[in-house]
Amino acid sequence: MSEKKKPTTELRESATFDRSTMAEIRRAADTGIYDIRGWGAKRKLPHFDDLLFLGASMSRYPLEGYREKCNTSVTLGTRFAKKPIVIDTPVTIAGMSFGALSANAKEALGRGASAVGTSTTTGDGGMTPEERGQSSKLVYQYLPSRYGMNPDDLRKADAIEVVLGQGAKPGGGGMLLGQKITDRVAKMRTLPMGVDQRSACRHPDWTGPDDLAIKILELREITDWQVPIYIKVGATRTYYDVKLAVKAGADVIVVDGMQGGTAATQEVFIEHVGIPTMAAIPQAVQALQEMGMHRKVQLIVSGGIRNGADVAKCMALGADAVAIGTAALIALGCNDPKYDAEFKAIGSAAGFYDDYHEGRDPAGISTQDPELSKRLDPVEGGRLLANYIRVLTLEAQTLARACGKNDLRNLEPEDLVALTVESAAMARVPLAGTSWIPGQQTY
Amino acid sequence: MSNTSTVRAEKGTMKTIDLASETVTDLNHALHEQANEMTIEEWEVLNPKGHHNLAVGVDQKLKIDIHGHAGYYCAGMNKEAEITIHGNVGQGVAENMMSGKVHVKGDASSAAAATAHGGLLVIEGNAGSRCGISMKGANIVVKGSVGHMSCFMGQAGALVVCGDAGDALGDSLYETHIYVKGSVKSLGADCIEKEMRQEHLDELTSLLDQAGFDDDPKAFTRYGSARQLYNFKVDNAGAY
Numbered sequence: 001m002s003e004k005k006k007p008t009t010e011l012r013e014s015a016t017f018d019r020s021t022m023a024e025i026r027r028a029a030d031t032g033i034y035d036i037r038g039w040g041a042k043r044k045l046p047h048f049d050d051l052l053f054l055g056a057s058m059s060r061y062p063l064e065g066y067r068e069k070c071n072t073s074v075t076l077g078t079r080f081a082k083k084p085i086v087i088d089t090p091v092t093i094a095g096m097s098f099g100a101l102s103a104n105a106k107e108a109l110g111r112g113a114s115a116v117g118t119s120t121t122t123g124d125g126g127m128t129p130e131e132r133g134q135s136s137k138l139v140y141q142y143l144p145s146r147y148g149m150n151p152d153d154l155r156k157a158d159a160i161e162v163v164l165g166q167g168a169k170p171g172g173g174g175m176l177l178g179q180k181i182t183d184r185v186a187k188m189r190t191l192p193m194g195v196d197q198r199s200a201c202r203h204p205d206w207t208g209p210d211d212l213a214i215k216i217l218e219l220r221e222i223t224d225w226q227v228p229i230y231i232k233v234g235a236t237r238t239y240y241d242v243k244l245a246v247k248a249g250a251d252v253i254v255v256d257g258m259q260g261g262t263a264a265t266q267e268v269f270i271e272h273v274g275i276p277t278m279a280a281i282p283q284a285v286q287a288l289q290e291m292g293m294h295r296k297v298q299l300i301v302s303g304g305i306r307n308g309a310d311v312a313k314c315m316a317l318g319a320d321a322v323a324i325g326t327a328a329l330i331a332l333g334c335n336d337p338k339y340d341a342e343f344k345a346i347g348s349a350a351g352f353y354d355d356y357h358e359g360r361d362p363a364g365i366s367t368q369d370p371e372l373s374k375r376l377d378p379v380e381g382g383r384l385l386a387n388y389i390r391v392l393t394l395e396a397q398t399l400a401r402a403c404g405k406n407d408l409r410n411l412e413p414e415d416l417v418a419l420t421v422e423s424a425a426m427a428r429v430p431l432a433g434t435s436w437i438p439g440q441q442t443y
Numbered sequence: 444m445s446n447t448s449t450v451r452a453e454k455g456t457m458k459t460i461d462l463a464s465e466t467v468t469d470l471n472h473a474l475h476e477q478a479n480e481m482t483i484e485e486w487e488v489l490n491p492k493g494h495h496n497l498a499v500g501v502d503q504k505l506k507i508d509i510h511g512h513a514g515y516y517c518a519g520m521n522k523e524a525e526i527t528i529h530g531n532v533g534q535g536v537a538e539n540m541m542s543g544k545v546h547v548k549g550d551a552s553s554a555a556a557a558t559a560h561g562g563l564l565v566i567e568g569n570a571g572s573r574c575g576i577s578m579k580g581a582n583i584v585v586k587g588s589v590g591h592m593s594c595f596m597g598q599a600g601a602l603v604v605c606g607d608a609g610d611a612l613g614d615s616l617y618e619t620h621i622y623v624k625g626s627v628k629s630l631g632a633d634c635i636e637k638e639m640r641q642e643h644l645d646e647l648t649s650l651l652d653q654a655g656f657d658d659d660p661k662a663f664t665r666y667g668s669a670r671q672l673y674n675f676k677v678d679n680a681g682a683y
């Protein structure tokens with residue numbers, strides 16, 4: 001008879017000091033500097049997966065999936081601009097800088113967006129000819145750094161986006177570390193080659209919303225009131241920020257939630273500042289509605305949008321369009337498993353790579369290395385992105401038709417329920433199967 | 444806007460725009476129209492009364508005289524034009540200027556020539572805080588003094604101050620050259636006093652000359668970047 005094994009305690013990992021927390025403590029102790037990385041928040045947050053649509057049945061009737069029209073086009077900038085932008089799908093490409101991304105990646109984004117009739121956006125670092133040339137609708141960012149800013153490019157833009165902040169780092173400026181400041185990037189930004197570039201976090205020539213109103217008028221005067229002017233904010237005090245943005249004269253407001261991607265930011269910033277995208281939308285919509293400006297000043301939402309369900313949910317909560325960053329890069333090949341061995345060779349793995357700032361991306365996207373950049377064919381990249389946006393659009397349409405809507409913008413909060421108490425409170429829709437919206441009086 | 448066609452007809456003459464009867468948009472539109480057909484090179488603006496955004500986005504070799512005080516962003520993004528303000532200006536005069544010349548006869552408020560890429564800004568009076576913030580290649584010559592945080596994050600170009608400079612001059616400076624004749628209240632992070640070599644004396648002499656000031660270049664001190672914060676280093680943590 002074998003001896004009975006004595007019961008012992010199981011190895012138990014601390015929830016507080018889990019392995020990644022301990023690894024970070026050791027890394028910090030070793031280097032003495034905070035961790036910088038790209039991508040967006042990686043922690044689990046209340047998100048659109050916590051919402052569900054109520055498809056039509058007895059009390060509502062649906063539209064035929066393949067036959068009945070469901071409009072997806074949206075006009076942006078109807079408030080003041082002489083030439084508003086008409087996009088065929090509400091999925092736009094968010095601002096990502098040349099510098100952070102290779103010229104080929106920027107061109108691929110332009111090609112993909114143009115193929116499906118939507119807009120793409122410049123970033124910190126100015127407008128490249130590749131990007132302007134391949135983008136039928138290009139939004140030009142007006143950032144605190146003003147790298148490469150000039151009136152000629154401003155007049156070439158189809159819209160201007162005044163960037164106050166990003167969801168990944170509300171209150172922080174951009175970073176582009178020395179290894180990505182190549183000759184071309186350095187020239188476009190008027191910086192010495194190889195410096196660790198710290199973009200300003202505040203605009204240099206205005207401080208509060210009253211000044212911003214004058215700044216917006218200046219941009220309108222320079223461009224003869226032709227193009228829409230957007231204001232982009234990272235989601236924090238969204239209700240107030242949106243009210244102030246409307247007052248400052250925005251045509252379009254872009255709200256970027258904390259899941260939003262970045263090219264390089266301190267990890268502590270990415271994970272601990274801002275509010276989830278889902279929580280920001282109802283705040284923004286409430287602000288617009290109270291000012292009688294919902295649908296007059298258009299709302300674009302970004303931060304963690306991955307599929308057509310996310311798009312439809314944003315629109316049901318009251319957004320006019322969405323913007324994608326990370327998902328667009330994944331469509332181009334970011335983190336593709338085919339490069340797994342190479343990701344491993346630089347201490348990462350396909351699906352985990354977030355060190356965009358190091359400029360060694362095997363997929364050739366977040367790099368300035370000419371050899372790596374060549375791996376991304378802009379024409380093929382454009383095709384992949386266009387396909388992906390088509391799928392997002394079809395999926396969103398499918399959900400809208402199921403809810404009986406002949407326009408994506410007819411989706412409404414009433415079409416949604418929440419799976420968790422948190423998401424019910426944040427999205428301000430009832431917990432599934434109840435009429436309970438936490439924090440709100442129901443009658 | 445309405446009278447731009449008549450503007451064209453008056454080839455060769457000086458055009459006067461009176462802001463008592465026309466709008467800022469009329470003014471800017473008329474100035475931009477000159478891009479298509481250079482007809483009138485000399486412009487006079489009356490009754491500016493502190494209006495914002497006067498003569499912004501001009502991109503032709505026009506000569507524009509603004510008779511009175513201007514508000515924010517006067518001559519913003521100027522390219523090629525020579526714009527003189529016979530009065531004081533508000534925040535952000537000649538912001539993001541590309542080329543040409545902007546001359547302020549009075550004082551300028553904060554953020555003068557912010558992010559300007561090229562051209563020359565001359566201020567006969569004093570300039571407020573953050574003069575030349577994030578400047579990217581323009582030259583600025585101030586006869587009087589400049590306020591705190593001047594040349595903050597200055598990337599390229601030169602700032603010449605014939606008077607004194609306030610606190611934190613040249614904070615987080617990149618490659619802008621700073622020349623100050625008077626006192627400097629304090630230097631910002633990574634900004635240091637530097638040797639004045641012949642090339643700097645030549646640059647300074649030329650800038651004073653272009654501005655029309657007769658200060659002695661030898662009486663100035665040069666400041667520039669110590670370039671210690673160009674790359675992240677643990678030891679620098681205290682300086683950020």
Ligand SMILES: Cc1cc2nc3c(=O)[nH]c(=O)nc-3n(C[C@H](O)[C@H](O)[C@H](O)COP(=O)(O)O)c2cc1C
Pocket residue numbers: 038039040094095096097100101122123124141163165166167232256259260261262263302303304305323324325326327356366
């Ligand atoms: C590589 C990269 C570079 C970015 N660069 C900029 C930028 O220059 N300006 C800006 O406003 N936002 C920038 N962003 C943020 C995006 O515009 C957008 O807000 C964000 O990516 C949306 O979230 P998502 O990535 O989850 O779709 C960048 C994002 C990424 C991933």
